[in-house]
Amino acid sequence: MSSIQEQISTLTARLHHLNYQYYQNDVSEVPDQEFDKMLAELAALEKAHPELALPNSPTQRVGGTITKQFPTALHRYPMLSLGNTYSEADLRDFDERVQRGLEGAEYAYVCELKFDGVAMSLTYQNGQLTQGVTRGDGTRGDVVTSNVRTIKNLPLHLRNTGPTQPEEFEVRGEIFMPQPVFAELNQEREANGEALLANPRNAASGALKLQDSALVAARRLRFFAYSYLSQGRDFPTHSAALEALRAWGLPVSDTWRKCHSLDEVLEFIHYWDKHRFTLPVATDGIVVKIDDLRQQELLGYTAKSPRWAIAYKYPAEAGRTRLREIQYQVGRTGAVTPVALLDPVPLAGTIVKRASVHNANQIAALDLRLGDMVFVEKGGEIIPKITSVDLTARPADSQPIIYPTECPACGTPLIRPEGEAHFRCPNDRGCPPQLKAKLEHFVSRKALDIDGLGAETVGRFFDLGLVTDAASLYDLPGKAAELAQLERMGEKSVQRLVAGLEASKQVPFDRVLFGLGIRYVGETVAEKLAAHYRTVKALEAATAETLAAVPEVGGVIAVSVAAWFQEPQNREMVERLRAAGVQLALTGEAPKAQSDRLAGQTFVLSGVFEQHSREELQQLIQQHGGKVTGSISKKLSYLVAGDKMGPAKREKATELKVPIISETDLLAMLPDATTLPDSEAEAAADSALDDLTAPTPPQGGQASLFS
Structure with a gap:
């Protein structure tokens, strides 16, 4: 084995071990900085020697693969659905039916939480x-x-621990977005004036359909395994298979339980009916399975x-209460959002x-009135919402809410x-909550x-x-003496603040652009705009038409960005940020x-x-003068x-007699020696994310085989 190959193999094995310890055992064996340093070293070696990179390198977790379209594959073992019930009578x-089918033989159940995510089938070959x-x-x-x-x-x-692994097997499980991540994502979308995602399941499903895996990595999805499948019967019971999956390093939720009677099953259901809301993942029911795999075959x-x-499904959590008031909140983009008290x-x-x-539409659709008795649900939502009004309890003199x-x-x-x-x-320039939210x-x-x-300070x-405004923050060091006199500040707090402001001058341009708070410009769009224009001066000069051509931007965002930079006050603030030393350009040479x-x-x-x-x-078009x-x-x-x-673009091009060409036609117009430029070195290290694990209940468990 060459020296380089040995380094790559050693680093890969070490990083896989550290990931396992962190995400499965909640153990940080090394500081984040050391982990990031090793990951960056591995990425550099793989870039210099791509032929030596291992197929499942830890560097792949940061994403970067662009998929034009997803191919399809047949499931070797069909992914069936489960029969659902909402009643204990149906469970009985x-x-x-199980007793009759097994002709009086003893049996046990495995009960698992039914996580509300996206079912996934994974294939492992030789442990990869x-x-x-x-x-x-x-x-x-x-x-x-x-x-x-x-x-x-x-x-x-x-x-390579626990029972012997077959050469090839499948793992079924659930991919989900933890609720804290979902809440953070929606807060960001709300701040950017984007439509909110309905629930964590939809967010996870949408993430998996993204064509850029780097964007998927940013969504911080998680996985729980709940089933093992192979050509042979490698384990006598489902519970033994779960234990094997855990031993091999796969994440299996600690919430499953083996039950020896229907009464124990109902006890498990009742327990999680009360405690499931303490978990960082949405659940909508309990899956009940026969544990013995031979008995599963007999039942068919x-x-x-x-x-x-x-599957036993919990009914949506609902309550009935009185609507006292509608409070109107003003966000960073000026959107006025009604909140029911x-x-x-x-x-x-x-x-x-x-x-x-x-919004106002929902108030009208529900015909909400102050003093109404309303029904409130959580269900898959993080934020409670009003679903209907109890019209039988409405006062005779009630009046519609006037927005x-x-x-x-x-x-x-x-x-x-x-x-x-939304009304806006x-x-x-003068609305206090908007100005404060921008800061x-x-x-x-x-x-x-x-x-x-x-935010509070x-x-x-x-x-x-x-x-x-943002630029005025950099005037604070000159007011240090005044700040030190404020309650709960003091000299040490002021020194920390001044040091923080100085350090922020090294924050990269794309994050500064995101921080400006331009409507619709989230993290990803800010990265794309910074990479494309490289300097704020070039971005200021861009028109809505040219902005719309930047990948991940589009018409609505382009109009918003162009309008923001046309405002004299915004340009003046950007100049003050430049004078303060904030990064308003990418470093390094453009292609x-x-x-x-x-x-x-x-x-x-x-x-x-x-x-x-x-x-x-x-990139190719621009690098050849187009x-x-x-x-x-x-x-x-x-x-x-x-x-x-x-079809709309094709029809308009045909109508205007604009030539329509293919990708192959375009490439044929370029010189024979054309190559894509090397991308800038990727940031290979991604800070270890906080692992969101479920609290351990009195007795163990996991998701559903089917959902």
Whole structure:
């Protein structure tokens, strides 16, 4: 074995071990900095010697694979559905059918929590993860292996402990988004003026369909295994298979329990009916399975489901209480959101006093009135919501709620942009909650992350008139003596704040751009814009049309960005940030032009391409002197059509007589020696994410074999 290959193998094995300890045993054997250093070293070795990289290297967890379209694969073992029930009477009927089918033989059940996620089938060969396939229609699913590899608690390489592993086997399990991650994602989307995701399951499902695995990695999905499948009967019982999966390093939830009677099953169901809300993952029921695999075979299957298993579904958690008031909150983008204030009501393990109403449309649809008795549900939602009104309890003199026409914070007349559900306050220069929220966003962890200057502190400084916008934060060191006199501050706190502001001047341009709080510009869009334009000066000069051509941007975002930089106050604030020393450009050299073969020609890229991603094709066009735009006009040189291109663009191009060419046609227009430029060195180290594990209940468990 060569020295380089030995280094790669050693680092790979070490990092797999550290990941296992961290995500399965909650043990950090080394500091995060040391882990990141090893990961970066491995990434550098793999980049220099790609032929020596191992197929399941830990570096794959940061993502980076672009999938033009997901191929499909047949399931060797069909992914069937389960029969569902919401009643204990149905469970007793199921138990009686099992008794008859087993002709009085003794049997035991395994009860598992039914996690609300996305069912996944994983194939391991010689201990290596080789394929991940979605349920699909139960017979065939999408191959999403690149996306699955980014899930940090899922082992890419199994441990050689416990029972002997067969050469090939399948693991079924549930991929889910932890509720704290879901809540954080929705907070970010709300701050950016984007539509909120309905529930963690939809968020996880949507993430797995993303074509860029780096974006999937950012969603921080997790996995629980709940079933083992192979050609032989390697274990006598389902519970023994679960123990083997755990021994091999696969994450199996600690919440399953072996039950020897229906009474024990019902006890398990009742326990988790009360305690499931303490878990960081949404659950919607309990799966009950015969433990003995031979007995499972005896009981067999119906056309759609097994006779040896059933899912008990918990009804959606609901409560009835009185609506006392509607409070209107103003967000960073000016959106005015109604929140219902309720009489306290116990719901899903908490006391609920507030519920989401979303917007004026929902108030009208529910015909909400103050004093109404309303029904509130949590179900799969994180935030309670009002679902209906008890009209039988409505007072005779009740009046419809009149949505405000003026901002509740500054009195400015509200507007409702066409096509939007929210009313907005347009006074983004003088509305206090908007200004304060912009500052809080700028100092937040994913933006400038200024030590000593959290949301509460910056809000307090705003209220005292010490800061007004992002650039004014960098005037604070000159007010150190005044700050030290404030309650709960002191010299040490001021020193920490000043040091934090100084350190923030090294935060990369893309995070600064995200921190500016431009509507619709989240982390990913900020990264794409920074990489494309490289300097804030170039971004300021961009038009909505050219912005729309940047990958991951599009028309709505482009208009928002262009409008933001056209505002003189925003340009002035950016100049003050520049004077303060904040990073407003990417370091390093931009990719150099390869030729002028496409000079003077303009292209639109539409659809999914086979040989290159859309971003790669855009790079090629630009490096040969061409321009890429997002809209079709008479001045357009070519429409480059990929698979699944929308009919509207094709029709408009045909109408305007714009030539429509393929990806192959475009590549033929380039010099023979054309190559894609080397991408900038990837940040190989991704800070170890906080592992979100379930608290250990009195007796053990896990998700469902079917969902």
